[in-house]
Amino acid sequence: MCKRYCIAILALMLIACANKQSNVSEPAQESAIYEVAVKEGVSYEEVVDSLKTISEGMNFVNPANFPIGEHMKLRGIDPQGVKEVYSYCNLSMGTEIILDHPEFLVFAPCRIALYEKPDANNKLQLFIGLDRPTIDLKNIKNPTERAKKSAQQLEEALIQLVQKASVGDF
DSSP, rough: OOHHHHHHHHHHHHHHHOOOOEEEEEEOOSSSSEEEOTTTTHHHHHHHHHHHHHHHHOOEEEEEEOOOHHHHHHTOOOOOSSSSEEEEEEEEHHHHHHOOOGGGGGGGGGGEEEEEEEEEEEEOOEEEEEEEEEHTTTTTOOOHHHHHHHHHHHHHHHHHHHHHHHHOOO
């Protein structure tokens, strides 16, 4: 009986994985940008609310937002969809980098962009992208192992945040 139960669970897991539709585009190994398409049916407002709720639950603070698209409009330029940058900071994850390499502050706080760009059918598609801390750290001469580990932890948390927000998760 236990064997049948285990086989049934395994079969369900395989079916679920096979049917899972991913909206995550894996970055090129050396790309500084990690980009995720927002799931169809998830609104801009849901993504913004999701970013806020999830980031707070992950102990991130959001000290500033830059509505670039709105500033473009004020200058008479059509931004061609949403164009915004959100800054995030979690000192419990990034402190080691800053202590070992104060010059890393030029990359702080972490940035997540929410933007629209044309898809293959020239229809605007909403995306979330982030600047990868592990790639930023490669611009620091001789980074410490502690800083590398911290950057990896920070990046993994930001990727989790972006992935959840891209599907409107809370």
